[in-house]
Amino acid sequence: MAKANERKHRIAIVGGGPGGYEAALAGAQLGAEVILIERAGVGGAAVLTDVVPSKSLIATASAAQSVRDSGRLGVQAFVPGGDGKPVRPEIAVNLAAVNKRLLAMAGAQSVDMLRSLEDAGVRVVQGEGRLDGPNAVVISTAAGGGGTDFDRIEADTIVVSVGSSPRELDSAKPDGERILTWKQLYDLPSVPEHLVVVGSGVTGAEFANAYRTLGSEVTLVSSRDQVLPGEDRDAAGVIEREFTRLGMQVMSKSRATSVSRTETGVLVELEDGRTIEATHCLMAVGSIPNTAGLGLAEAGVSLTDSGHIRVNKVARTNVPSIYAAGDCTDFFPLASVASMQGRTAIMHALGDFVRPIDLRNVAANVFTYPEIATVGWNENSLAEASDVAKAVSHTIPLSVNPRAKMIGFTDGFVKLFAWQASGTVIGGVVVAHRASELIFPLALAVEHRLTVDQVASAFAVYPSMTGAITDAARALHQH
Template identity: 30%
Template sequence: MSSDHDLVVVGGGPGGYAAALYGAAAGLDVAMVEKQKLGGTCLHVGCIPAKELLETAAVYRTVAHAGRFGITAGAPVVDMGAAQARKQQIVDQLHKGVSKLLEGRKVTLLDGWGSLEADRTVSVSGGESGEITLAADHVILATGSVPRTLPGFEVDGERIMTSDDLLSITALPKRAAIIGGGAIGLEFASLLADLGSEVTVLEALPRILMGADNDVARLLGRAFRKRGIEVRSGVTVNSCRSAGDAIELDIEGNDPLAVDVVVVCVGRQPFTDGLGLDTAGVKKDEGGYVAVDEYCQTSLPGVYAVGDVIRTPQLAHVAFAEAILVVKHLLGESPTPVDYANVPWAIYSHPEVAFVGHTEESAIEAGHNVVTSVHRFTGNGRAMIVGETDGLVKVIAERSVDGTGGRILGVHMVGSWVTEQLGQGYLAVNWEATVPEVAEFIQPHPTMSELFGESVLSLTGRALH
């Protein structure tokens, strides 16, 4: 059986469904192939469920410290069954919403595994749609990623877990080791510690959260240690073994670490199994990612790839941007390629981290003569009111001739709700705004967002606080 479409999308995660929706909105006849649930990693085992459980942890933390605000409450008790049920309700609701959007835009949905063949055709098999071949003017590959594992760690989903597995736990471990001090590992460390687990973070690199400015990472590490989270950087974990009811980790140069659960959070790898890339002639790089140009075009004419399957930041919002870029490009609209150096990053640990653009170190390495400004949450009225004074905002700018700030190069934040406050910094960096321009904007008072305004204002050579 054969069917013709303007666009066939293989994969129904953020990159895939965004491409299908945007393409359909532009009047294209779109078909999407997905064997698992629409929404992909982000919706089912990533962004959404993780943040929902982190919100559960935040509620627990709020109740536990209610006495500071004059509220008498009993000691909170975690019901993981109820928390998981709420998480699933939100995931199901969002899944239904994505399905209805695609249906409303007349996207043809096919259940099965998609495999790329010659001449921009996709064969579909192994699902309810049966055996079918789709012919298209254009194809977008958006098959996402799967968790990376480590040699010496046999993942069983119960004692040795990936990030996917942890999101479905029904009982909290007493002791947990998180291998990996990046965004995923730190979110899970924060989550488990808030709910009462004893947590150790093990990171091979010199420090945690290497993409963020060093001042931000340092404050986050201090905040974690204050909450009882042990953070070990620059350590090599060789293997693990069962030791009765515990698991012992072999850490080079250290005594064995005994825990109840190990969570491997060392990143994700592209999922290309069965996609037919080699047969079709689509090139991959040395890491197994689909090789693309600045418009996400593969080596095969008319075939594009977006999201985690290519070597770009593995963020849902980046996949959205790539999907829009591709549809505009195949329509001949000459879009601007994604500026990957200046995408927004958000980590939902406690305290949160958000950043965009250069760190102080990377700006200097790039040849910029920089000036920086740091304002801390300790002096902010709103932060005091809500009881969250661990945090700072750091603005990195080019140094002007008079020593004040010129173009804003980076904005890095750590503290309560900074993931919701980064918007100003993102716009400033990506619009190449200057310190004098941004300093004139009025910040509402009292808000935590005043800290960004204060940091920029101080770079003019005159400050209020």
Template identity: 30%
Template sequence: MSFDFDLFVIGGGSGGVRAARIAAGYGAKVAITESDRYGGTCVIRGCVPKKLFVYASRFKDEFEDARGFGWTTGEATFDWATLIANKDREIHRIEQVYEGGIKAKGGLTLHMRAKLDGPGAVKLADGTRITARTILIATGGRPSRYGDIPGAAHIITSNEVFELKALPRRIAVCGGGYIAVEFASIFAGLGVETTLIHRRDKVLRGFDEDLRDGCMEALRARGVRLVMDEALAGVDEDVAGFRVTLRSGAEIETDLVLSAIGREPATGDLGLETAGVKTGSRGEIIVDSYSQTTAPGIYAVGDVTDRVNLTPVALREGQAFADTVFGNKPTQFDHTLIPSAVFTTPELATVGLSEESARAFGHELDIYKSRFRPLRNIVSGRDERMLMKLVVDAASGRVLGCHLLGPDAAEIVQMAAIALQLGARKVDFDATVALHPTAAEEIVTMRDKWVPA
């Protein structure tokens, strides 16, 4: 049977673009379509614009800290419109790079919605039917929305927050995951009166408990009001903005309500049933270790599979798919040791097992902790402390987890991730010469095991 293409990709985000580009480099005839903008969640309304917002929110600290080092600064002002315009310009640049990389390899890029039309075929929004020997679904995820409370239409998500015309004076952020705490930190840093509402008693479920506690402490210290063990019951518009009613009956006045209660796989209206592609309880596409779905010739990568929903993971899954199917190099991506960061201020970063997870797996542990004020904070007068923690298997001495809270935590943990990937032991950390004076040197100078009080 002849096909129009060797590979047709639905979704122009990180995973889909990487797969398309690598497959085309192997000589495959490739087409890819994106119904919105190339770059997907990460580039358009996720990692990249959010990190730009994080940078913007931290300059207030820079101006304040400068005085401790002898600088005299004038009155600082912030212009939201300038940030948005510069963000848009950078996003447009990266978007062109994403699409251009596929074209440079000879791939065809389309701009319209597509769905499966039986085995080996897709149908475009204009009615065109295209056949492909292999189809890859990489449609990503979308924000979960409140759909069952009065006034849900007044609530925005992380999709819309990047397009706000003006900076609100007050904001209520709903959720306790990394997206929620990041936006709470961003808006607080920009001077917005910020309230974080979460249905549990702690934020960042799944992270090490010390990091969770440290993050909440830091948010409170920076003026974020934490309303825990609560949930939205309704949102009403009034002359001053919005009135948020909580499950307990308490009310909060705000100018903007942002929902960051999670994300879900974007599998709606993809025609999966026409080709026999099975999904799980959250709508995620079920795949094997090679990203193969339950339908022959159809694969899926990235957030649509709801495995580990991070951009670098989608990139590696897309690469592994292309290497396997078109490069004659069968590759399974290992999801067990993935570094991650939460870009609050201060930021936190982690790789490997939390103390709680390691104990649940049956490890006897040695725990090393260091909590200190970085040199810069001492001179500037900032009372913010840094936390470093190593989770070590007591029997083998292998470092199972590295957890950081403080300036440049993400930059530091990236290098620690290499050590853990190589199976480094605590004695290997100890044998590494410290780079002084840095905060990162604490990772290799911690000698005393932590003993609970």
């Protein structure tokens, strides 16, 4: 805390996404003078056009699928037909109403975050920030954002948290109507008749799953031999089988070379000469950092060839006064990681105790139906690291879990990894409905280096999905 008559440590934060938001709160809590510059709204793309609206859309799709699958539990909804016999009604999805709700929710979340910052004493400026050397930021006030008392501010610490944007290809330029990025989906007035999704990574798989569930015919174009190439192969296999069950066409080992408009929709051309005609196309081919024109290189900040900011495990760049957080860095592109980077950066800059971020401990989730949640080591990373100790694993299929049987959701598993010699839990994979909630016990085990016996000794409710975790831990007990 600053002493009387002593100038407070001044922090300038460029970008109000998860990383910038958490950095601002941490700075205010530790007694610094904090100024946050954000051009669109607090929360950034994560809240306004990415994580919050997309996961809300996916939740709506999951609700629709749960109703469709309720027949497995003996729940039947019928209306009388013309002959008096029961007719099962179709589930109707009002996409315009869905989009209105999720965008309103995203906007309300942004306002709540703004109020939290203001209540903490953070000064929030609507505008664009650009570095002017290692200790200053020039602010260009956004149109309609009102006046400001300054154009250039000196800062002891600068945090850059400007996020990323969907990658666009010249051969498939989004137009916001038929050829779309994931930020443009929320303008659709109705469910697309036939949606082609180019890209089978996390974003592509999530939206393909959601729109197929909402009623679209979906074709997923994947350049790999399996969807979700970055995930556990067994987990990705479950998702691909579910896609097929839903009636989705998955085109593996296929690469799109161009997407063009037609009179009635789009034409997707593949590398092997095949074409796909559809009404809409979603381009999910990665993202690029929003670091151009920020004055980073001029300030001496090291960037990767792709434009990402190089940071260390405390979110610091090679310039001591400049930190960075979130998707604009060369770290793991997750909102939770961005938040942790933001807090870690400020605590380090202000001399508070800080624990360097270990990406091995990061829990991640793919919001398909079922979900895939992961933490720590997996089969891929263990295979690549030949110099590490020997690991063992055990998989419990949900088909033997009583709770999974009760709710009618047995397509999935729990997989646990541990060091063979010590029994220390080093990773896990959960494929299940709401796996994002089930991974937390494994994240705690990995973070605090619990052994399989310690995990197994904890009481899991019977019946519960978490019982599969303790069952997997018991199976790895060493004499």
